[in-house]
Amino acid sequence: MKVELAQRKQAEEAFREANAFLESLFNYANAPIIVWDREYRIFQFNRAFERLTGLSAEQVLGSRGTFFLLPSNK
Known part of the structure; x- marks a missing residue:
């Protein structure tokens, strides 16, 4: 159970980072x-x-x- 929770938190953080990166590309693209x-x-x-x-x-x-x-x- 602890492993699943840690994996989920890691996946959520990766998702947030990817989303922030894409949002930055969208907003600052020329x-x-x-x-x-x-x-x-x-x-x-x-x-x-x-x-x-x-x-x-x-x-x-x-x-x-x-x-x-x-x-x-x-």
Whole structure:
């Protein structure tokens, strides 16, 4: 039982570290990153996307991600 608990704690710590690393990559990447759902509604984007588009979270979050595509790509 002690071994299982120690393994679980170790796995949880590894998960937290990996999550923090990925969050840092997302937030500080110089490339724009957008995350959307199956209906193409944007629910997250990084600072590079904001710098590139000049759009704020209020303007983008929840909107369909196709708004910035060229008409031929929609």
